[in-house]
Amino acid sequence: MADLDDLREGNNFGLGIATTGNRFHVKGAEHLPWGMKDRLSRIFNPKTGRTVMLAFDHGFIMGPTSGLERIDLTIVPLIEYADCLMCTRGILRTMIPPSTNKPICLRSDAGTSILTELNDNVLIDIEDAIRLNVSAMAVMLSIGDAAYEAKTIANLYRAVDRGTRYGIPVMGVTAVGKDMVRDARYFGLASRIAAENGANIVKTYYCDGFEKVVAACPVPVVIAGGKKLPEQEALELCYKAISEGASGVDMGRNVFQSEAPAAMIQAVHAVVHENLKPEMALELFNELKNK
Ligand code: R5P
Numbered sequence: 252m253a254d255l256d257d258l259r260e261g262n263n264f265g266l267g268i269a270t271t272g273n274r275f276h277v278k279g280a281e282h283l284p285w286g287m288k289d290r291l292s293r294i295f296n297p298k299t300g301r302t303v304m305l306a307f308d309h310g311f312i313m314g315p316t317s318g319l320e321r322i323d324l325t326i327v328p329l330i331e332y333a334d335c336l337m338c339t340r341g342i343l344r345t346m347i348p349p350s351t352n353k354p355i356c357l358r359s360d361a362g363t364s365i366l367t368e369l370n371d372n373v374l375i376d377i378e379d380a381i382r383l384n385v386s387a388m389a390v391m392l393s394i395g396d397a398a399y400e401a402k403t404i405a406n407l408y409r410a411v412d413r414g415t416r417y418g419i420p421v422m423g424v425t426a427v428g429k430d431m432v433r434d435a436r437y438f439g440l441a442s443r444i445a446a447e448n449g450a451n452i453v454k455t456y457y458c459d460g461f462e463k464v465v466a467a468c469p470v471p472v473v474i475a476g477g478k479k480l481p482e483q484e485a486l487e488l489c490y491k492a493i494s495e496g497a498s499g500v501d502m503g504r505n506v507f508q509s510e511a512p513a514a515m516i517q518a519v520h521a522v523v524h525e526n527l528k529p530e531m532a533l534e535l536f537n538e539l540k541n542k
Contacts, residue, residue: 286418423450435460
């Protein structure tokens with residue numbers, strides 16, 4: 252029987268005070284169910300609406316590329332500074348301590364390597380994503396690639412169908428084929444197609460006219476860092492993207508190939524969450540690097 256000793260009547264009903272309604276902090280997610288919102292809130296900080304995702308899934312295409320030879324030595328020490336980790340299931344299971352308690356954006360498709368062109372595209376079994384307790388699934392979209400556009404759109408569609416069934420958001424990753432022009436028209440098209448096909452987050456690249464890419468995309472846009480740049484340029488890139496509406500970064504090489512990766516991710520974090528100007532962020536980077 253329940254313990255009825257000292258059972259107290261409620262007397263604090265806030266009569267006359269309207270129930271607090273809270274607008275959701277992630278673009279386009281207002282009408283999603285609770286589980287989806289919970290997962291998105293693990294990725295996007297509810298205070299800023301932004302995220303610093305640390306991408307280290309490159310090995311699934313590139314093998315042990317520079318900075319990712321030993322994930323345990325180079326990436327694990329950075330985890331504490333990231334809002335979300337983007338990686339493959341192979342690395343997650345073997346290298347990432349489950350006790351880190353960071354949300355995972357799981358690379359959920361595969362189909363190529365640096366030795367070949369895209370030659371197929373397969374999608375993870377949703378049950379494995381559930382087993383890994385991921386907060387999002389990342390799926391590539393190859394817009395403009397005559398051979399693989401339809402295949403990758405079909406995979407995104409399937410991922411969204413399955414993710415929706417279990418409350419797992421999907422991030423559409425816009426791949427850029429060699430023949431594509433990396434401009435706002437192309438990234439705007441690819442991002443919008445990703446969102447229209449159900450992606451809850453879009454990952455794309457910064458470009459001139461980026462604010463139009465963001466404006467026309469009904470879900471949050473995060474940018475990839477791309478090839479390694481000098482730290483100052485990478486921080487400028489982040490600042491411009493955030494100022495023009497990006498909801499964060501999903502950055503890899505410009506962090507883990509930096510001369511001081513821990514200092515770099517903290518500087519990126521300050522740009523993303525505190526709008527720190529690039530000059531100040533570079534000062535912060537240098538200060539942390541020399542500690
Ligand atoms: C893209 O599909 C890859 O999976 C990487 O996660 C992405 O390119 C981000 O890494 P980076 O900042 O090095 O470009």
